[in-house]
Amino acid sequence: MTEFSWPIRVYYEDTDALGMVYYANYLKFLERARTEMLRVAGIELDQLAKKANSIFAVRKITIEYLKPAFFNELLTVNVKISEVRKASILFQQTILNQDNTVICEADVRIACLNNQTMKPALIADQIIAELNA
Amino acid sequence: MTEFSWPIRVYYEDTDALGMVYYANYLKFLERARTEMLRVAGIELDQLAKKANSIFAVRKITIEYLKPAFFNELLTVNVKISEVRKASILFQQTILNQDNTVICEADVRIACLNNQTMKPALIADQIIAELNA
Amino acid sequence: MTEFSWPIRVYYEDTDALGMVYYANYLKFLERARTEMLRVAGIELDQLAKKANSIFAVRKITIEYLKPAFFNELLTVNVKISEVRKASILFQQTILNQDNTVICEADVRIACLNNQTMKPALIADQIIAELNA
Amino acid sequence: MTEFSWPIRVYYEDTDALGMVYYANYLKFLERARTEMLRVAGIELDQLAKKANSIFAVRKITIEYLKPAFFNELLTVNVKISEVRKASILFQQTILNQDNTVICEADVRIACLNNQTMKPALIADQIIAELNA
Numbered sequence: 001m002t003e004f005s006w007p008i009r010v011y012y013e014d015t016d017a018l019g020m021v022y023y024a025n026y027l028k029f030l031e032r033a034r035t036e037m038l039r040v041a042g043i044e045l046d047q048l049a050k051k052a053n054s055i056f057a058v059r060k061i062t063i064e065y066l067k068p069a070f071f072n073e074l075l076t077v078n079v080k081i082s083e084v085r086k087a088s089i090l091f092q093q094t095i096l097n098q099d100n101t102v103i104c105e106a107d108v109r110i111a112c113l114n115n116q117t118m119k120p121a122l123i124a125d126q127i128i129a130e131l132n133a
Numbered sequence: 134m135t136e137f138s139w140p141i142r143v144y145y146e147d148t149d150a151l152g153m154v155y156y157a158n159y160l161k162f163l164e165r166a167r168t169e170m171l172r173v174a175g176i177e178l179d180q181l182a183k184k185a186n187s188i189f190a191v192r193k194i195t196i197e198y199l200k201p202a203f204f205n206e207l208l209t210v211n212v213k214i215s216e217v218r219k220a221s222i223l224f225q226q227t228i229l230n231q232d233n234t235v236i237c238e239a240d241v242r243i244a245c246l247n248n249q250t251m252k253p254a255l256i257a258d259q260i261i262a263e264l265n266a
Numbered sequence: 267m268t269e270f271s272w273p274i275r276v277y278y279e280d281t282d283a284l285g286m287v288y289y290a291n292y293l294k295f296l297e298r299a300r301t302e303m304l305r306v307a308g309i310e311l312d313q314l315a316k317k318a319n320s321i322f323a324v325r326k327i328t329i330e331y332l333k334p335a336f337f338n339e340l341l342t343v344n345v346k347i348s349e350v351r352k353a354s355i356l357f358q359q360t361i362l363n364q365d366n367t368v369i370c371e372a373d374v375r376i377a378c379l380n381n382q383t384m385k386p387a388l389i390a391d392q393i394i395a396e397l398n399a
Numbered sequence: 400m401t402e403f404s405w406p407i408r409v410y411y412e413d414t415d416a417l418g419m420v421y422y423a424n425y426l427k428f429l430e431r432a433r434t435e436m437l438r439v440a441g442i443e444l445d446q447l448a449k450k451a452n453s454i455f456a457v458r459k460i461t462i463e464y465l466k467p468a469f470f471n472e473l474l475t476v477n478v479k480i481s482e483v484r485k486a487s488i489l490f491q492q493t494i495l496n497q498d499n500t501v502i503c504e505a506d507v508r509i510a511c512l513n514n515q516t517m518k519p520a521l522i523a524d525q526i527i528a529e530l531n532a
Contacts, residue, residue, distance in 0.1 A: 009298075009302075011297065011298055012155060013149065013157065013294045015149050016145040016148050017153070017203070017204045020456075024424065024426035024430075025423065028423050031422075035277060057464070057467075058422045060461075062462075063460055065456070065457055065458055144434060145430065146430065146431075151315075156293060156324045164410065164411065168410060177471060179469075179470055190286075190334075193329065193330045194329055195328045196326065196327055197326045201384060203445075278415040279421060281415050282415060283415070283419070285416045
């Protein structure tokens with residue numbers, strides 16, 4: 001599975017006094033979709049930490065805010081895995097509103113880290129296979 | 134030290150689309166003031182966890198929202214320790230706006246827990262002494 | 267409809283360095299469930315603000331934290347409307363974890379406000395009827 | 400004033416169950432420093448919205464996470480205005496920890512919008528002068 005979509009409802013908690021979704025909160029939406037994509041691929045992040053001492057940490061993100069999102073909208077967060085390396089994954093993500101307009105685009109580089117040393121770690125072959133399946 | 138005040142500036146992150154501070158975010162303000170009060174009393178929560186395996190967890194909170202707070206306001210968060218028991222502390226807190234109006238009142242019961250077992254734990258005598266000093 | 271349940275998945279955004287859901291974030295979970303309950307009852311909060319100039323603001327909350335919740339858990343948030351007055355509603359809420367253990371109990375008093383004056387306002391008869399239906 | 404620094408204390412609210420500051424929360428830290436820089440330059444964002452109908456919205460951000468930050472650390476957020484255009488501003492920002500290690504680097508493009516139309520708007524000459532002063 002290399003592409004995935006996840007619905008996100010906008011609640012008051014996500015918005016700010018300018019009436020729109022607060023810019024940091026899009027990063028939560030993007031991560032929820034990545035987490036659910038991994039779950040569908042059979043990868044539970046809590047198990048990965050417990051059994052393999054591996055965590056996925058964001059190394060770099062480039063995000064463009066194209067249109068605002070508002071309270072009560074039902075957004076769609078798309079995830080595409082564009083590159084799987086030995087110790088990192090590149091996700092390309094978009095967020096669409098109910099009019100099917102792209103309101104946000106993001107490139108997210110995730111690094112695999114050992115959760116004891118916080119140093120870069122190899123992604124297990126089985127995980128790589130599941131991500132490329 | 135049994136009373137303490139801490140200033141909090143309201144940023145966009147704290148507000149919601151109704152134009153006011155979002156109700157859950159007051160709990161962050163209340164905790165920042167408690168953390169800073171403990172710091173002034175010589176109690177650093179990260180050291181407490183590392184050295185004594187003790188964490189302070191909120192057990193119960195009653196909070197009344199009396200007036201809204203708005204973006205850019207400089208609030209004052211007051212903390213008063215009203216009771217120190219062997220394994221818990223009761224804080225009475227208020228938040229005031231720049232007009233010196235009380236906008237929020239809260240009673241916060243904190244329990245001391247062992248951070249390995251998550252079971253109730255005794256507060257160290259030294260900590261109790263510092264809280265009552 | 268006077269009772270309602272809503273599932274909430276715990277993401278990293280919801281947790282803190284103590285390894286548990288951060289105490290303020292339960293208030294977000296509680297509100298999501300209330301918002302979804304109102305939606306099922308035919309009440310969309312953005313329409314209510316636009317058409318009736320009415321907003322629902324939390325006036326008081328009492329919340330007990332009984333057990334911690336952890337990353338990746340699928341929680342259930344229950345909502346029960348226990349009282350509908352002319353200008354306020356009392357919700358009784360519980361949060362359960364996957365073992366069906368009650369981890370959190372809350373009483374939430376919501377006031378209806380005029381969104382221009384921020385003063386208390388009567389809840390429209392139709393809304394009261396829908397809440398009592 | 401084209402350079403500015405602002406201290407940020409890390410509270411539990413900022414961290415996640417991996418024990419570090421949650422990646423979206425750095426965007427809050429970055430914005431607090433920009434807001435305080437503008438305040439020192441005489442620009443209050445609430446007045447700007449009320450009097451000039453202008454808001455500053457993030458249009459694009461590129462952020463690199465170099466090192467983790469932990470609970471209780473006192474971080475320093477640096478802001479440098481690297482470009483002022485007619486309708487946008489480019490900020491270069493870094494976050495340093497107590498060891499003076501750069502833990503985060505960000506380029507933040509802000510657009511000036513009319514808060515009624517949400518369309519791009521010219522930044523007032525006086526604001527541009529203050530930013531370049």
